[in-house]
Amino acid sequence: MMTQIFVNIPTSDLERSKAFYTALGAGINPQFTDENAACIVWDENVFFMVLKREFFATFTDKPIADPQTTAQVSLAFSRESREDVDHVIEAGLAAGGSEPRPAQDLGFMYSRDLDDPDGNSLGFLFMEPQAAEQGPEAFVADHPEFADVPRPGVN
Structure with a gap:
């Protein structure tokens, strides 16, 4: 299953x-x-x-977070290309969402964030296939132009 x-x-x-x-x-x-x-x-x-x-409140005794002011979870979805990331963000903006921060381009990974109209956080990302299969360092080794791009948890 x-x-x-x-x-x-x-x-x-x-x-x-x-x-x-x-x-x-x-x-x-x-x-x-x-x-x-x-x-x-x-x-x-x-x-x-x-x-x-x-x-939603009937499923828990805990207070329900207001996603406009509290981040409880951020969900991320992979996309097939950078263009697909941009396309879904543009569709979300046109449908009433907001982009809380600029795009992040790490060379091996490109991501953009989108908040839905309630403030729930979504991320959309594209990762270069080499980085997905072998790790970011393998991609950077073959693409030295990205050697100085900061990578969270790496530098």
Whole structure:
């Protein structure tokens, strides 16, 4: 059996969230979508359950973080190219999201962050295949022009 991932995130406006995530290219599973929640389908193994804040609160006794002011989790999605990263960010901005910081280009990896209209943090990244398979240092060894680019946890 392959593991599926279901990430629950709060929203203050369910219809706005559905429109935002479909603008990024995700689908909606109507079997698990109603007036309190929407099942956002990224692929056959990754799903978001976007839940109205009040409904989200029924699943825990803990306070629900406000994603506009508190980062509880940041989710990252790989893309096939730098252009795909830029495309999904531009779609998200056009659908009401915001880009909280500039793009990060480490040479072997290119990433951009996107906050949905509720403030939930998403990252989209492209990693050069050589770096993904052999590690960042192998990529840098073959591309010395990136030797001085700071890499978190490395320099």
